[in-house]
Amino acid sequence: xxxxxxxxxxxxxxxxxxxxxxxxxxxxxxxxxxxxxxxxxxxxxxxxxxxxxxxxxxxxxxxxxxxxxxxxxxxxxxxxxxxxxxxxxxxxxxxxxxxxxxxxxxxxxxxxxxxxxxxxxxxxxxxxxxxxxxxxxxxxxxxxxxxxxxxxxxxxxxxxxxxxxxxxxxxxxxxxxxxxxxxxxxxxxxxxxxxxxxxxxxxxxxxxxxxxxxxxxxxxxxxxxxxxxxxxxxxxxxxxxxxxxxxxxxxxxxxxxxxxxxxxxxxxxxxxxxxxxxxxxxxxxxxxxxxxxxxxxxxxxxxxxxxxxxxxxxxxxxxxxxxxxxxxxxxxxxxxxxxxxxxxxxxxxxxxxxxxxxxxxxxxxxxxxxxxxxxxxxxxxxxxxxxxxxxxxxxxxxxxxxxxxxxxxxxxxxxxxxxxxxxxxxxxxxxxxxxxxxxxxxxxxxxxxxxxxxxxxxxxxxxxxxxxxxxxxxxxxxxxxxxxxxxxxxxxxxxxxxxxxxxxxxxxxxxxxxxxxxxxxxxxxxxxxxxxxxxxxxxxxxxxxxxxxxxxxxxxxxxxxxxxxxxxxxxxxxxxxxxxxxxxxxxxxxxxxxxxxxxxxxxxxxxxxxxxxxxxxx
Amino acid sequence: xxxxxxxxxxxxxxxxxxxxxxxxxxxxxxxxxxxxxxxxxxxxxxxxxxxxxxxxxxxxxxxxxxxxxxxxxxxxxxxxxxxxxxxxxxxxxxxxxxxxxxxxxxxxxxxxxxxxxxxxxxxxxxxxxxxxxxxxxxxxxxxxxxxxxxxxxxxxxxxxxxxxxxxxxxxxxxxxxxxxxxxxxxxxxxxxxxxxxxxxxxxxxxxxxxxxxxxxxxxxxxxxxxxxxxxxxxxxxxxxxxxxxxxxxxxxxxxxxxxxxxxxxxxxxxxxxxxxxxxxxxxxxxxxxxxxxxxxxxxxxxxxxxxxxxxxxxxxxxxxxxxxxxxxxxxxxxxxxxxxxxxxxxx
Numbered sequence: 001x002x003x004x005x006x007x008x009x010x011x012x013x014x015x016x017x018x019x020x021x022x023x024x025x026x027x028x029x030x031x032x033x034x035x036x037x038x039x040x041x042x043x044x045x046x047x048x049x050x051x052x053x054x055x056x057x058x059x060x061x062x063x064x065x066x067x068x069x070x071x072x073x074x075x076x077x078x079x080x081x082x083x084x085x086x087x088x089x090x091x092x093x094x095x096x097x098x099x100x101x102x103x104x105x106x107x108x109x110x111x112x113x114x115x116x117x118x119x120x121x122x123x124x125x126x127x128x129x130x131x132x133x134x135x136x137x138x139x140x141x142x143x144x145x146x147x148x149x150x151x152x153x154x155x156x157x158x159x160x161x162x163x164x165x166x167x168x169x170x171x172x173x174x175x176x177x178x179x180x181x182x183x184x185x186x187x188x189x190x191x192x193x194x195x196x197x198x199x200x201x202x203x204x205x206x207x208x209x210x211x212x213x214x215x216x217x218x219x220x221x222x223x224x225x226x227x228x229x230x231x232x233x234x235x236x237x238x239x240x241x242x243x244x245x246x247x248x249x250x251x252x253x254x255x256x257x258x259x260x261x262x263x264x265x266x267x268x269x270x271x272x273x274x275x276x277x278x279x280x281x282x283x284x285x286x287x288x289x290x291x292x293x294x295x296x297x298x299x300x301x302x303x304x305x306x307x308x309x310x311x312x313x314x315x316x317x318x319x320x321x322x323x324x325x326x327x328x329x330x331x332x333x334x335x336x337x338x339x340x341x342x343x344x345x346x347x348x349x350x351x352x353x354x355x356x357x358x359x360x361x362x363x364x365x366x367x368x369x370x371x372x373x374x375x376x377x378x379x380x381x382x383x384x385x386x387x388x389x390x391x392x393x394x395x396x397x398x399x400x401x402x403x404x405x406x407x408x409x410x411x412x413x414x415x416x417x418x419x420x421x422x423x424x425x426x427x428x429x430x431x432x433x434x435x436x437x438x439x440x441x442x443x444x445x446x447x448x449x450x451x452x453x454x455x456x457x458x459x460x461x462x463x464x465x466x467x468x469x470x471x472x473x474x475x476x477x478x479x480x481x482x483x484x485x486x487x488x489x490x491x492x493x494x495x496x497x498x499x500x501x502x503x504x505x506x507x508x509x510x511x512x513x514x515x516x517x518x519x520x521x522x523x524x525x526x527x528x529x530x531x532x533x534x535x536x537x538x539x540x541x542x543x544x545x546x547x548x549x550x551x552x553x554x555x556x557x558x559x560x561x562x563x564x565x566x567x568x569x570x571x572x573x574x575x576x577x578x579x580x581x582x583x584x585x586x587x588x589x590x591x592x593x594x595x596x597x598x599x600x601x602x603x604x605x606x607x608x609x610x611x612x613x614x615x616x617x618x
Numbered sequence: 619x620x621x622x623x624x625x626x627x628x629x630x631x632x633x634x635x636x637x638x639x640x641x642x643x644x645x646x647x648x649x650x651x652x653x654x655x656x657x658x659x660x661x662x663x664x665x666x667x668x669x670x671x672x673x674x675x676x677x678x679x680x681x682x683x684x685x686x687x688x689x690x691x692x693x694x695x696x697x698x699x700x701x702x703x704x705x706x707x708x709x710x711x712x713x714x715x716x717x718x719x720x721x722x723x724x725x726x727x728x729x730x731x732x733x734x735x736x737x738x739x740x741x742x743x744x745x746x747x748x749x750x751x752x753x754x755x756x757x758x759x760x761x762x763x764x765x766x767x768x769x770x771x772x773x774x775x776x777x778x779x780x781x782x783x784x785x786x787x788x789x790x791x792x793x794x795x796x797x798x799x800x801x802x803x804x805x806x807x808x809x810x811x812x813x814x815x816x817x818x819x820x821x822x823x824x825x826x827x828x829x830x831x832x833x834x835x836x837x838x839x840x841x842x843x844x845x846x847x848x849x850x851x852x853x854x855x856x857x858x859x860x861x862x863x864x865x866x867x868x869x870x871x872x873x874x875x876x877x878x879x880x881x882x883x884x885x886x887x888x889x890x891x892x893x894x895x896x897x898x899x900x901x902x903x904x905x906x907x908x909x910x911x912x913x914x915x916x917x918x919x920x921x922x923x924x925x926x927x928x929x930x931x932x933x934x935x936x937x938x939x940x941x942x943x944x945x946x947x948x949x950x951x952x953x954x955x956x957x958x959x960x961x962x963x964x965x
Contacts, residue, residue, distance in 0.1 A: 046962050191960065235964075244961045254956060261952045268713045288943035290950030293936055295712055298738040302705040305698070305735070309678070309709020312696060313717065317709070335699050425956050462694040462710070462717050465630035465673045470642070470689050472679075472697025482644065483689065 013222075014229045020079040021185065021233055022087030025177075026104045027096030029062050029072045032174035037074025039178055043191045045245035045422050048235030049078040052531065054086035054604065055418045059275070059358045066120075066128040071103045078185075080234040084386070084531030086419065088606035094177055096120060096151070098129035105141075113145045115180070117173070119152035147226050151176060158216035159209055168206075172213035179217025186232045189214055238422065246423040248387035248416035249276070252346065253283035255394025257290050260316050262395075263402065263434035266291040268310035270303040271320045275358040276414040277348040280320045300328035304345070308332060311341040312471075314438060314461035316398055320346035323365045324355065326372065333407055334373045337497065339471045340448075340457050342401035342408075345379075346394070349413040349527075351602045360602025361415035363527050364578035369409040370556060370585065376494045378501040380404065381556040383411040385530035388423035390416060393553060396508075399434050404504055405456040411555070413577075415604045416528040442466030447481035454507075455500035457481075501557060508554050510561040515541050515548030521617050522569035523549040524594070526582055529575055529605055536610035540618075547614055555582070563590045571617050573597060575610055630673060635666035642692040648683060653804035653830035657751060658690055660807055664814045665693075668718070675718050678707045680732060682724035683758050684751035684830070701732025704739035707746050708932070715933040718818070719746040725766040726756050729785050733765075740794040740823050742932040747817050747824045750787055755836035773835075787827045788910035788924060792903045797822035799906065799924040803844050804830045809855070809921065816923055822931050843919045852914050856922035861893035862909075864918045872909075872917070879908050881917060898926040 023040070027033045034055055041053050054075040063070030077087035089109040095101040097120040108114065121134055135141055136148055155176040159169045175196075182189055193211055200207035221227050246254075260267035269292065271281045285294040293315075297303035303319045311317035321329065326347050336343045349365045351357025369381050380400050384393035390412055401408040439445060439458035447469040448457050460467040469481060477484035478492055513522075514534060525533040530551050537549040550565060552558065566572055566586070574583040575597035583596040597613045599605060640662040648654045665675065675693035679685035681700035688695030694717075698706045703721045711719045721739075728736045728750050739746065755773070756762040762775040766787065770779040791799050798820040802813040810828065817824035829840045843852035854864035854872065862872035863884070871893040873882045882888050900906070906925040913919060944950075 042960055046960055048962060048964065238964045240964050242957065242961055242963050244957070244959050246959075257950070257955065258952055261950070266713070268709065270709060287950060287955070288940045289947040290952075290955075291940060293712060293940065295708070295936075297705070298734055301702060302708070302735055302738065305702040305705025306709030306712065308698075309696070309706035309711075310713040311709075312706070313676075313710045313714040315713040317713075331699055332702060332705075339696075425961070428953050428956065462676045462714065463673055465671070468673055468693050468695075470644075470677075470695035470697065472688070472695075473699055474697065 013227070015186065015232050016229055017232050017234065019081055019233070020077065020083065021092070021231065022075065022077040022090045023092040023094065023181065024073055024075040024090035024104055024107070025094045026071060026073040026100035027174070028065055028100070029058060029060065029070045030065065031072070031096045032171070033072045033074050033096070036174045036178050037076055039192045039195065040181060040187075041076050041420060042195075042245055043182070043187050044076070044078040045243070046191055047187060048238070049080065049233055050083045050236035050238060051076060051078045051245065051421060052083055052086045053077075053420045054415065057359055064128070066097055066099055066125045068099050068103060068129060071100050073100070073104060078233055080236050082236065082238075084535050085604070085607060088608050094181065096174070096177070098125050098131055098135070101135060102129045102131065108144065111143060111145065113147065114141060115147045115149065115177075117151035117177070118148040119150045149180075149226065154220060155213055155216065159212055162205065162209055162212070164205065164209055169209065172209045175210045175213035176217035176220075179214040180221040182214075183218045183221035184227060184230050186230055189218060239424065241424040243422045243424055245420050246388055246391075247279075247418060247420040248384065248390040248412055249279040249348065249418065250283055251388055251390035251423060252384075252394045252410075252412060252417070253280050255391040256284070256316075256318055256344070256398065257287055257292065258391070258431060259395045259398035259434060260290065260292065262431055263316060263398065263436050265314070265316045265436055266293065267318060268293050268295070268307065268315040269318045269320065270295040270297050270306035270310070272297050272300045272303050272325060274322045274325050276350055276417050277320045277322050277325075277346065279417065280346065280348070300325040301332060304329035304332035307343050308336050308339070308341055311336070311343045312339070312462070314459070316402070317341070317343045318346065319343065320348065322348050322350045322358075323352045323368065326365060326368055330373050333379065334375065334377050335473045336407040337373070337377050337379060338473050338476070340405045342398070342405055342459070344397045344401050344408050344410055346410040346412065348417045349411060351600070357602045359414065361413045361528065361604060362577050362600060362602060363413055363529070364581065364600065365411065366526070366555065366578065366581040367584070369411060376498065378498050379556065380406055380408040380501055380504050381411060382408060382554055383527045383552070384416060385527065385551050385553060387416050387419050387421045389553075391423070391426070395431065399432060400504055400508075402434060402436055403456065403507065404454050404500060405459060406501065411527060413528050438464065439467060440464055446479045447471060448476050449479050453503075455496065455503060505554075505557040505560045508559060511550045511552060511559040511565060513548050513550055513565060516546070517548070517565075518568035519546035519548055520569065521547040521571045521573055521614055522566065523547065523610070523614060524552065524566075524572060524574045524582065524586065525549065526552040526555055526576070529577065532605040532607050532610055533575060535607045536614060539607070540611060540614055545614075545618055547618065552582070555585075558589065566590055566592050571595060573614060573617060575605060575613070577604070630671045632669055632671045635672060637662050637666060639672055640665045640692050642690050644689045646690050647686065649834050651833040652683070653753065653832070654684055654687070654751060656804045656807055657749070657810065657828055657830065658687060660810045660814055662691065664811055664818065667815065668818050670718050674716065675720065676710055677720045677722060678703045678710065679722040680724075680727040681758070682727045682756075683832075684722055684724040685727060687722040701727050701730070702735060703727070704732065704735040704748070708739055708742070708744050711744050711746055712933050712936055715745070715937060721746055721748045723748065723750050725750065725752045725754060725764045725787070729765040729787060729790065737790065737794050740791055740796045740825060743797055743822045743929050745822055745931040745933060748826070749814075749817070750825070750827050751830040752787060752827050753830045753832040753836055754839050755832050757832045757835050761835035786910060789907060791825040792907045792910055792925065795903065796825045796925065797929050798824040798926045799910070800825070801827045801829070801921045801924070803840065803921060804828055805844050806849070806921070813923065816926070820926055822929055843914050852918055854912075854918040854920050856896050856898075856909065856920055856924060858896055858898045858923065861890050861895050863890070863893065872912075879912065879917070898923050900925075901927060
């Protein structure tokens with residue numbers, strides 16, 4: 001915990017004010033850790049803290065109880081200052097069993113706080129976690145402040161009067177733990193009590209049990225002598241406005257709905273369930289009153305094909321998936337390039353290759369988006385930088401797709417998709433315009449006659465009299481769109497399609513430099529690494545170091561000023577959660593000796609990993 | 619969508635449409651003598667009679683000889699990729715139920731590379747017309763066996779004979795509870811036109827298998843029952859409400875004997891009343907399945923409509939969910955949506 005700014009006394013317990021706290025909740029997949037973390041997050045957000053979260057869960061739905069693979073975690077950082085990452089090292093670890101302790105202990109800060117459920121440290125559970133001796137007793141944790149609490153029995157005791165089956169009562173223990181943490185960090189119970197009430201409206205017994213467990217945990221912490229101090233993190237100084245907490249996947253879904261509303265075109269979402277993109281399907285399927293149609297396809301290829309069909313028919317067509325799904329869609333994406341139809345392909349990236357690490361984050365699909373198709377097959381690529389930024393970039397993906405009649409890749413990732421932060425809700429009237437003009441005039445109509453500025457072809461949808469025409473995957477004759485095998489025409493069309501994508505750069509924002517516009521080191525990032533990079537660069541700038549950063553939201557084409565910005569720095573560092581994909585593109589395009597910093601552990605960068613590398617270059 | 623120039627459901631005038639209106643300016647490039655010509659001609663003849671404006675038709679195809687079809691019909695058309703036409707068609711029909719969507723496909727396109735989509739578009743009962751040109755060979759890739767080629771067939775890729783057991787497209791369609799299943803033959807143009815019209819008029823997925831002769835790579839694949847002089851002896855035309863009778867002299871029929879079909883001769887104690895009466899509306903598809911399995915020489919080859927039942931379509935159900943959501947929740951307000959959930963204000 002960073003600094004104790006002021007100390008005051010309240011009753012017999014002391015309150016210590018902190019700027020920033022990072023807690024990790026960890027337990028079995030069935031222990032409700034994601035729920036606990038989310039509740040703590042929402043309460044902290046409503047309290048006015050800046051927050052950033054990192055859920056970390058296994059691909060197995062319920063791995064054997066107590067086992068190492070079954071450990072599920074949720075990290076939240078909350079602060080009275082502007083924060084951009086869920087924190088490098090947790091200050092507090094809440095471990096519901098030995099396996100959770102074992103998995104998460106290495107990440108905990110030195111001398112950090114460990115709160116454990118001592119009831120779960122049975123011989124069997126210790127064995128499952130691979131502990132020969134009980135770490136609570138053998139000195140393993142001597143460097144930490146350990147608060148060992150018989151959580152299960154305290155919880156069971158608190159719920160005694162409800163006469164629940166033992167298992168049911170045990171399932172409430174996460175709320176007991178949450179209640180304790182609310183006391184410890186001076187948060188109100190009301191938001192969670194309200195949530196429990198609405199969630200278990202039809203199950204009065206579960207409602208009562210969970211609320212009681214939450215209160216009991218809070219009261220226990222208040223009375224026990226184990227806690228002599230509690231902590232307070234004041235409101236953050238966020239810019240004025242109305243906020244809500246939002247995950248990247250939620251923001252993505254809302255961005256797509258917003259694009260549909262602004263363009264007055266119904267949204268058609270075709271998708272095959274895949275981690276970590278399925279939440280977008282769930283979210284969109286709840287909003288059919290916006291005219292949204294969701295189609296759960298039989299496979300990834302079908303989802304892409306249906307999106308293409310809907311685009312041809314005049315809808316805002318969208319498909320969403322993760323890397324393995326993109327691999328399957330590739331041929332059809334080529335068809336969308338050839339037929340020049342506006343389709344957005346959302347790739348919520350995860351660890352690869354193949355099935356890889358389904359629930360872990362990675363940024364290794366950039367080159368797949370860029371080149372992963374047969375033939376010369378350029379598409380536009382955009383990427384959000386933070387969970388809240390997903391809204392803006394999802395919207396932007398459709399603005400570009402419809403303006404240029406092209407498929408657009410939207411590259412989010414598991415870290416952004418599942419992570420959350422406060423989102424300043426935008427004013428609907430301030431959203432950019434998406435002007436859709438279907439062609440209706442048969443006079444002078446040709447399916448591949450292009451707009452002079454954007455090179456886009458007309459969107460002529462079925463049902464329009466006099467515009468009957470045929471498109472397909474075979475090479476098109478310039479202007480007429482008829483099948484053509486002519487060698488000169490083919491080369492012309494290949495170059496034209498490339499030029500069309502290149503011209504998108506004329507219609508997107510230049511990249512902005514964070515810090516001085518010239519200097520020793522420029523850090524170039526994209527996607528979910530924004531928070532860590534910016535925090536690292538900012539802390540070095542505060543120390544007077546000559547380092548700046550830029551964050552690319554447009555990856556194809558690059559913003560027009562990128563080359564010029566790169567040229568003003570002595571060294572260029574490209575940190576990525578891959579083995580150097582943006583680095584490769586930047587080197588190839590600008591002949592800059594870009595240096596890479598690569599991490600492929602299924603986890604985001606720590607700020608410290610970045611500062612270390614930047615300092616090495618300074 | 620009216621503010622985007624979207625057309626109303628009425629469409630342009632339909633009464634004066636003629637066959638010629640459905641002929642595109644593209645030169646037809648199938649091999650001379652190909653059975654596809656006949657199917658194209660019958661389709662172009664059928665379309666003006668459906669009472670649908672020309673701009674409301676969309677022809678979607680995959681890859682293969684037959685899949686060039688959309689280029690030759692002067693409607694909206696989409697030449698897709700191999701096996702995926704049903705997916706594109708689903709996207710079109712689900713988003714725009716006002717359109718008349720046709721899928722033109724072949725045996726390789728639908729039953730090999732596109733088998734999955736074929737199955738699912740049928741089971742969902744998307745209201746499209748799915749016309750499968752079955753020539754039992756890969757033509758466009760110049761003569762390899764297809765999933766409907768007979769066992770032991772010698773082709774370029776199977777010099778010792780194919781060891782694949784063939785698939786029966788009608789059975790696949792019926793197993794997936796297709797609401798309309800029919801079969802016709804390229805050379806029987808009158809029959810073909812009738813079947814195509816019935817398929818177009820059916821609401822829900824309409825599956826039509828057309829035996830189509832590839833005169834280059836599989837010439838005569840069907841002639842042992844389609845040649846004029848033997849056709850009546852070796853095929854049977856399924857007609858709703860009528861007993862299953864065939865033969866030049868209308869003297870043979872199909873009878874249900876226990877759980878098996880059998881060919882019987884009329885007379886000598888067997889009357890028309892003993893024969894199976896064809897019922898295309900039977901909700902139970904098992905009899906249709908048994909009929910679909912009849913093949914020469916043990917049985918006459920059945921053509922006509924096997925099944926035609928009513929069932930809500932995918933796009934109807936989808937629209938209904940949208941409507942229901944609007945009724946329950948009111949039309950979506952973006953402002954409200956963005957401000958939903960727990961919010962707080964920072965001054």
